[in-house]
Amino acid sequence: MEDISQTTYRLIASAYQTYHEQVRRYICSRINDADDADDLAQDVFLRLMECGQMLREETAKDFIFTIARNLIIDYLRRYYKRQEITSYIYDVQETTVNDTESRVVARDLQAHEWLKVLSLPEQRRKVYCMSRYEDRSAAEIAAALNLSQRTVENHLFMGRKEVREYMRQCI
Numbered sequence: 350m351e352d353i354s355q356t357t358y359r360l361i362a363s364a365y366q367t368y369h370e371q372v373r374r375y376i377c378s379r380i381n382d383a384d385d386a387d388d389l390a391q392d393v394f395l396r397l398m399e400c401g402q403m404l405r406e407e408t409a410k411d412f413i414f415t416i417a418r419n420l421i422i423d424y425l426r427r428y429y430k431r432q433e434i435t436s437y438i439y440d441v442q443e444t445t446v447n448d449t450e451s452r453v454v455a456r457d458l459q460a461h462e463w464l465k466v467l468s469l470p471e472q473r474r475k476v477y478c479m480s481r482y483e484d485r486s487a488a489e490i491a492a493a494l495n496l497s498q499r500t501v502e503n504h505l506f507m508g509r510k511e512v513r514e515y516m517r518q519c520i
Contacts, residue, residue, distance in 0.1 A: 357404055364409045365394050372417050379421045380428075389424060393417045458516065465515040469508055476501055477508035 372393055377386035396416045397404065404412060466474055475494060479485045487505065491498040 354402075357401060360404060360406060360409060361394065361397055364397065364413060368410060368413050369394070372413060375414070376417055376421055380424055385424065389417070389420050392420055396420075458519070461519045462512060462516060465512050466508075469511065472496075473504045473508045476504035477512070480505055 369390060373386055373390040376389045376393075377383055380386060380389070393413060393416045397409075397412060400412055466477060469477060472494075476490055476496075479490045479493065480487070485493070487498050487501045490496075491501045494501070
């Protein structure tokens with residue numbers, strides 16, 4: 350930092366005594382955080398020292414409040430950016446937790462379904478599995494198992510009904 354004359358030091362000291370409390374209140378009213386307002390008020394006068402030879406008694410107040418305004422804007426930008434990042438992290442974490450939880454629940458339900466399917470009579474189990482897991486129509490299942498289409502539909506109806514009732518008990 351360049352050498353500041355004694356006159357400039359006196360001017361800054363005088364401005365500090367005169368305006369420090371006003372600047373602190375002004376900043377605090379904008380950011381609603383007293384501790385950060387104290388820090389920013391100090392920063393205003395540190396930045397004022399950087400103005401050096403440009404500083405005049407007539408312009409000191411204007412410089413001070415311009416610097417304060419700029420520091421507030423910078424502070425709020427950082428604050429809202431931090432909030433945005435925190436919100437994003439929370440949303441991603443929440444989604445991840447929900448995805449993981451959903452997968453666990455789905456896997457658990459699938460395991461319960463399999464338990465019930467395995468307890469079905471053999472013919473009904475075959476018909477149910479071909480329909481549910483192989484995505485075959487009743488006509489295709491009837492042809493593959495050498496059964497009438499009506500028998501396949503009955504097996505599907507009864508198998509789905511038994512599995513559905515069992516799943517309701519599980520839930």
